[in-house]
Amino acid sequence: MAGAIIEKMSTKKLVLFVFFILLFQIFSILVGALISPSPTTAIRYLATKCINFHRTRAWLMPWGSNRCQQVHSFDDPLAKTLDANDIVFAVHVPLPNTEMSPWFQYMLAVLQFDIAFKMINQIEDDVVITIDARLAYRDDMTSEWTTKFHSVEQRPLRCTFAVSKTYENEGRFYHCDPIPFMELGSVAHKYFLMNLRLPVNDTMNVGIGEIKDIHVVGIHQNGGFTKVWISMKTVFSPWISVATVWYWYRIRLLARPPVLLEKVIFALGLSMAFLDMPVEWLSTGFEWTWMLLFEDAQQGALYSILFCFWIIFCGEHLMDQRQRNRLSAYWWQVGLVVFGSSVLLIFDLSERGVHLNNPFYSVWAVAGISVCLYFFSLCRMVYCVFRTIGGKMQQLPTMPEARRLRYKGIIFRFKFLMLATLTCAALTIIFFILNQVSEGHWHWGDYTLQVHSAFLTGIYGMWNLYVFTIIFLYAPSHKHNRKKIQFSFVHIQSKTHKYQDTKYSFNKKFF
Known part of the structure; x- marks a missing residue:
C-alpha cells in the first residue's frame, strides 16, 4: 500500500x-x-409463599390491598396441612413505590434456593428441578394483570453441603449455585409479577431436598x-x-x-x-x-x-x-x-x-x-x-x-x-x-x-x-x-506536443 x-x-x-x-x-x-x-443494578427479592387452595390460574400478589393468603414459614402449623402443589411463590418487580423503565433495556432473573439438610430428604446427585413459571405485567397499580409468558422449565440443581451429613447437622443449609431463570430483551412496562410453582408428583421434583425459601435476583441495565x-x-x-x-x-x-x-x-x-x-x-x-x-x-x-x-x-x-x-x-x-x-x-x-x-x-x-x-x-x-x-x-x-x-x-x-x-x-x-x-x-x-x-x-x-x-x-x-496527476498531465502534454510536431512535419512535407 x-x-x-x-x-x-x-x-x-x-x-x-x-x-x-x-x-x-x-x-x-x-x-x-x-x-x-x-x-447494571442487581436487586434481591424474597419470594412470598402464597396459598392457592383451588390451584387456579389467578394472579397472586405478594403485597398490597389484594395480596394473597400467605404462609411465612413451612414450619407453621398451617403449612403442615398443605400440599406442595398448593404453594405459589410470588415476586413483584420492582419493589414497592418504584417503577421499571424502558431505559433499563433488559431484565435478567436468577434464582437462589434456600434448602435445608434433612437426613430423610437429601438432595440427589444430578437432580433436575422443574419450575412452572408465569410472568405478567401492567402499567398502573389499579389495572388487571396481563399474562405475558407461561412456561414449564427444568434446571439442574447443583448444591454442596460443607459439613458431614449427620443428624446433628440437620437444619443447616446447602450451598446452591444460582440458577439462570429468565431474560427479557425489553422493559416496556412499569410493573411485573412472577408466579412460580414447583409441581410435585411421583417423578417430578423428587430428591430436591427441603426448600425453605426462593430468592429472585433481578438484574437490569441502569437508565x-x-x-x-x-x-x-x-x-x-x-x-x-x-x-x-x-x-x-x-x-x-x-x-x-x-x-x-x-x-x-x-x-x-x-x-x-x-x-x-x-x-x-x-x-x-x-x-x-x-x-x-x-x-x-x-x-x-x-x-x-x-x-x-x-x-x-x-x-x-x-x-x-x-x-x-x-x-x-x-x-x-x-x-x-x-x-x-x-x-x-x-x-x-x-x-x-x-x-x-x-x-x-x-x-x-x-x-x-x-x-x-x-x-x-x-x-x-x-x-x-x-x-x-x-x-x-x-x-x-x-x-x-x-x-x-x-x-x-x-x-x-x-x-x-x-x-x-x-x-x-x-x-x-x-x-x-x-x-x-x-x-x-x-x-x-x-x-x-x-x-x-x-x-x-x-x-x-x-x-x-x-x-x-x-x-x-x-x-x-x-x-x-497529486504527484501521479502531475505526472499524467506532463505525460499528456508531451504527447500533445509530439502529435503537433508530427502534424506540422506532415503538412510541411505534402503542402
Missing part, C-alpha cells in the same frame, strides 16, 4: 494526530468513570448508563460512517483495483459503523424484544471482522510479494474465525432467538479458551513480523542517507501501529471474557469512579478510535495522488 498517509505524513503531524487520539481515548474513559453510573452509551453511539456513528465513505472514495480514485488489505479495512469500517447505529433511541419507545439479539449480531460482526483484519494485517506485512493479496493464503486462520463465529451465532440464535417467545429458556457455553488461543496465535504472528522487519533493517546501512532516514521513519511508525494493534486485541479479548463480571467502583475524595463503566466506555471508544486511525492512516495520500 505504497502512498498511504502513514508514509507521507510528516512526523510532527503524526505526533499531533496521535495526541488527539489519546485525548479522545482518555475522554471516553472519564465519561464512564465520572459521568455514567454503574452499568443513566443507557443514556451515556446511546449518546456515545450517536457521536461516533456519523464520524465513523463519513470516514469509511471517505476512505473508499480515496481508494476508488486509484488507477488500480483495491488490494486485499484495503478491502478488509473497508469491511472493518462498515462493521464499526454497523455497531455504532444508535437504534436504542427507538427501543425506548417500542417493545422490541429482539434488541439483545440485534446487539449481539452487531458485536459479533465487529469481532469477526476485527479478528480477520488483524490476521491479514500482520500477514500482509510478513509474506513476500508472491503470497500477498490472496485471501486463500489465510484460509486456516480465517476459517477458524469463521467457524468460531458460526458456533457463537448458532448458540446466540438458540438462546436469544428462543427468548423472543420464551424468556425462561436457557443455554450456557464458554468461549474464553478459543479467544485466548487466538490471541497467542496473533502474538506469534506479530513476533514474526518484527523479526522480518529486523532482518530488513540490516539492509538500511547500504542505502543512501535520505532513503535510509525515510525507511527508518516508516518502520518506526509501523512498529508503533503494530503495538497499538496488539494492545487493542488484548483489551478486546479481555472485554470479551470479562463482559459479565460484576461492576465495581472506587472512591477518590468526593468523587466515585465507576470502574466497570469506565472499562466499557473506554473499550468502546478504543474500538472507534482504532478503526478511525487505521482508516485514516492507510487511506491513499493526496500528495501521492
Whole structure:
C-alpha cells in the first residue's frame, strides 16, 4: 500500500494526530468513570409463599390491598396441612413505590434456593428441578394483570453441603449455585409479577431436598448508563460512517483495483459503523424484544471482522510479494474465525432467538479458551513480523542517507501501529471474557469512579478510535495522488506536443 498517509505524513503531524487520539481515548474513559453510573443494578427479592387452595390460574400478589393468603414459614402449623402443589411463590418487580423503565433495556432473573439438610430428604446427585413459571405485567397499580409468558422449565440443581451429613447437622443449609431463570430483551412496562410453582408428583421434583425459601435476583441495565452509551453511539456513528465513505472514495480514485488489505479495512469500517447505529433511541419507545439479539449480531460482526483484519494485517506485512493479496493464503486462520463465529451465532440464535417467545429458556457455553488461543496465535504472528522487519533493517546501512532516514521513519511508525494493534486485541479479548463480571467502583475524595463503566466506555471508544486511525492512516495520500496527476498531465502534454510536431512535419512535407 505504497502512498498511504502513514508514509507521507510528516512526523510532527503524526505526533499531533496521535495526541488527539489519546485525548479522545482518555475522554471516553472519564465519561464512564465520572459521568455514567454503574452499568447494571442487581436487586434481591424474597419470594412470598402464597396459598392457592383451588390451584387456579389467578394472579397472586405478594403485597398490597389484594395480596394473597400467605404462609411465612413451612414450619407453621398451617403449612403442615398443605400440599406442595398448593404453594405459589410470588415476586413483584420492582419493589414497592418504584417503577421499571424502558431505559433499563433488559431484565435478567436468577434464582437462589434456600434448602435445608434433612437426613430423610437429601438432595440427589444430578437432580433436575422443574419450575412452572408465569410472568405478567401492567402499567398502573389499579389495572388487571396481563399474562405475558407461561412456561414449564427444568434446571439442574447443583448444591454442596460443607459439613458431614449427620443428624446433628440437620437444619443447616446447602450451598446452591444460582440458577439462570429468565431474560427479557425489553422493559416496556412499569410493573411485573412472577408466579412460580414447583409441581410435585411421583417423578417430578423428587430428591430436591427441603426448600425453605426462593430468592429472585433481578438484574437490569441502569437508565443513566443507557443514556451515556446511546449518546456515545450517536457521536461516533456519523464520524465513523463519513470516514469509511471517505476512505473508499480515496481508494476508488486509484488507477488500480483495491488490494486485499484495503478491502478488509473497508469491511472493518462498515462493521464499526454497523455497531455504532444508535437504534436504542427507538427501543425506548417500542417493545422490541429482539434488541439483545440485534446487539449481539452487531458485536459479533465487529469481532469477526476485527479478528480477520488483524490476521491479514500482520500477514500482509510478513509474506513476500508472491503470497500477498490472496485471501486463500489465510484460509486456516480465517476459517477458524469463521467457524468460531458460526458456533457463537448458532448458540446466540438458540438462546436469544428462543427468548423472543420464551424468556425462561436457557443455554450456557464458554468461549474464553478459543479467544485466548487466538490471541497467542496473533502474538506469534506479530513476533514474526518484527523479526522480518529486523532482518530488513540490516539492509538500511547500504542505502543512501535520505532513503535510509525515510525507511527508518516508516518502520518506526509501523512498529508503533503494530503495538497499538496488539494492545487493542488484548483489551478486546479481555472485554470479551470479562463482559459479565460484576461492576465495581472506587472512591477518590468526593468523587466515585465507576470502574466497570469506565472499562466499557473506554473499550468502546478504543474500538472507534482504532478503526478511525487505521482508516485514516492507510487511506491513499493526496500528495501521492497529486504527484501521479502531475505526472499524467506532463505525460499528456508531451504527447500533445509530439502529435503537433508530427502534424506540422506532415503538412510541411505534402503542402
